[in-house]
Amino acid sequence: MVFMTNLSLRTRESFEAVMRKYADMVYRLAYSRVGNTHDADDVLQDVFLRYIKADKTFNDEEHRKAFLIKVTLNCSKSFVTSAWKRHTDFSEPDENIGSEDSRLRKLEERSDVLEAVMKLGDKYRTAIYLFYYEDMSVSEIAKITSSSESAVKVRLNRARAMLKEMLEGVQFDV
Amino acid sequence: MFREKLHNSLDSVSPSPELLDRVSEMMAEEARKPKPKIFISAVKYGGMAAAVCLIVTGAVLIGGRDNIPSVSENSPVVTLSSVNTGVSEEIFIPTTENMREESDTANGSFDGLTDDTGQKEHIVTYENSIPRTRGIKGYRQRPRPTI
Numbered sequence: 001m002v003f004m005t006n007l008s009l010r011t012r013e014s015f016e017a018v019m020r021k022y023a024d025m026v027y028r029l030a031y032s033r034v035g036n037t038h039d040a041d042d043v044l045q046d047v048f049l050r051y052i053k054a055d056k057t058f059n060d061e062e063h064r065k066a067f068l069i070k071v072t073l074n075c076s077k078s079f080v081t082s083a084w085k086r087h088t089d090f091s092e093p094d095e096n097i098g099s100e101d102s103r104l105r106k107l108e109e110r111s112d113v114l115e116a117v118m119k120l121g122d123k124y125r126t127a128i129y130l131f132y133y134e135d136m137s138v139s140e141i142a143k144i145t146s147s148s149e150s151a152v153k154v155r156l157n158r159a160r161a162m163l164k165e166m167l168e169g170v171q172f173d174v
Numbered sequence: 175m176f177r178e179k180l181h182n183s184l185d186s187v188s189p190s191p192e193l194l195d196r197v198s199e200m201m202a203e204e205a206r207k208p209k210p211k212i213f214i215s216a217v218k219y220g221g222m223a224a225a226v227c228l229i230v231t232g233a234v235l236i237g238g239r240d241n242i243p244s245v246s247e248n249s250p251v252v253t254l255s256s257v258n259t260g261v262s263e264e265i266f267i268p269t270t271e272n273m274r275e276e277s278d279t280a281n282g283s284f285d286g287l288t289d290d291t292g293q294k295e296h297i298v299t300y301e302n303s304i305p306r307t308r309g310i311k312g313y314r315q316r317p318r319p320t321i
Binding site: 016024027031037044113129 | 182
């Protein structure tokens with residue numbers, strides 16, 4: 001019984017440690033996909049619930065990170081294309097936001113670079129985020145997004161071209 | 175450089191501590207739930223599927239008995255009887271033994287008889303069937319030429 005208690009405690013601690021470690025990554029990726037903090041909150045919850053329900057055994061931390069990125073992409077896609085999202089009007093501001101109001105408003109005031117990235121299409125945004133922010137290679141991005149390496153390269157090149165038009169004088173370190 | 179600018183922009187995007195606490199509570203609650211045992215589920219749902227298959231198979235077999243004919247070897251008349259209703263019906267079914275075709279045995283091709291209009295007829299005769307009004311054993315006599 002003591003062993004079981006310790007095991008469940010250890011499992012809970014490990015889940016929480018994983019959540020604290022990857023929460024920022026998942027949240028930023030979800031934010032880059034859905035475009036606002038409210039939806040990113042929902043996606044974050046959904047991702048970690050799926051993680052704990054899957055109860056997978058991972059080979060290493062890279063495997064775990066790749067799993068979480070893939071689940072985040074899938075959850076974001078499901079959220080954006082969901083019937084509720086398509087039939088809900090977000091034009092009126094939510095007045096029930098309490099203490100987080102200032103934080104959210106601060107986040108919404110995005111920089112020019114982030115604003116330009118958010119104007120890209122989904123697949124270009126994902127490629128740019130994973131390549132430049134998560135420092136992933138083209139082959140890793142291709143594996144996670146279930147596409148070919150050449151497709152990822154094309155997306156990166158097109159995204160850079162679009163960003164160069166929107167942001168004058170920006171330099172890309174390829 | 176674009177990479178530094180993107181890092182500076184996205185570093186400010188992070189989940190709130192309240193959200194992390196809430197998600198942590200949800201994960202702890204989910205972890206406390208007992209997992210469904212796969213073996214028991216497999217036996218349960220497998221047994222249900224097998225029972226359904228047995229019921230469907232039995233129903234098909236029992237229902238199919240209504241259409242099983244009782245055939246006697248010498249009689250081309252087949253009696254269909256329903257087990258449930260007790261109603262029986264006799265129908266005539268031609269078999270290979272009592273069915274002959276008028277054919278040309280020399281070249282193996284069928285050459286039927288010609289009727290009054292000059293069209294060929296395919297005549298099939300049945301033994302033990304209702305006797306025809308003309309001819310023997312169902313063979314139709316050719317019309318005699320008129321002089």
